[in-house]
Amino acid sequence: MPNSGKVTSEKGEPHMALEMADDLTLIDQCLAGKRSAFAGLYRRYGQRVRSTLYQLCGETGLDDLVQEVFLRAWRGLPKFRRSASFSTWLYRIAWNVAMDRRKKFARDRQREQTVSDPLDATLPDPSQGASGQWSALHYQDVIRKALGTLSDGARSVIVLCDLEDIPQKDVAQILNVPVGTVKSRLFSARAALRKELERQGVEL
Numbered sequence: 178m179p180n181s182g183k184v185t186s187e188k189g190e191p192h193m194a195l196e197m198a199d200d201l202t203l204i205d206q207c208l209a210g211k212r213s214a215f216a217g218l219y220r221r222y223g224q225r226v227r228s229t230l231y232q233l234c235g236e237t238g239l240d241d242l243v244q245e246v247f248l249r250a251w252r253g254l255p256k257f258r259r260s261a262s263f264s265t266w267l268y269r270i271a272w273n274v275a276m277d278r279r280k281k282f283a284r285d286r287q288r289e290q291t292v293s294d295p296l297d298a299t300l301p302d303p304s305q306g307a308s309g310q311w312s313a314l315h316y317q318d319v320i321r322k323a324l325g326t327l328s329d330g331a332r333s334v335i336v337l338c339d340l341e342d343i344p345q346k347d348v349a350q351i352l353n354v355p356v357g358t359v360k361s362r363l364f365s366a367r368a369a370l371r372k373e374l375e376r377q378g379v380e381l
Contacts, residue, residue: 319377
């Protein structure tokens with residue numbers, strides 16, 4: 178990892194080999210001091226992490242949040258347990274970073290009532306060809322507002338399970354709760370989200 182904290186690739190490193198390597202191989206190379214291997218992990222998971230953070234925290238400071246996730250991942254690699262998948266481990270770091278940011282916003286709001294909700298950022302239009310009830314509303318203003326009414330726990334399971342399409346067993350590991358808890362939270366969160374969307378006049 179470069180001293181500046183930026184994720185880059187070593188000059189002349191063949192990207193194709195990195196792209197074809199599995200996660201554990203890249204992790205072994207990282208632990209051996211090969212910085213370009215971590216750049217390969219960044220390219221593989223960077224957009225997914227960004228999307229998750231975007232849904233949980235909004236657009237404000239998004240680049241810094243993504244960088245923080247990968248800095249924590251880089252520093253934590255020596256403690257990575259191979260019994261878990263790297264993606265699940267990385268999503269957990271992303272979730273922790275997101276919750277830290279939301280707690281900071283909550284503290285700031287208590288001090289300054291003029292601080293706006295981080296989800297108030299203007300979102301892009303829905304991607305073409307999106308399918309599914311939640312995906313169709315993914316980037317629309319109504320889903321943004323509805324998500325903003327949910328608790329952090331409810332928002333997390335909706336984002337991870339429904340918007341990012343992560344299996345519930347992996348979400349359970351990310352949130353460090355039983356799968357049954359994820360299922361019950363998701364059921365309640367979907368009901369709350371549906372109710373809020375209907376209140377906004379969205380027919381599902």
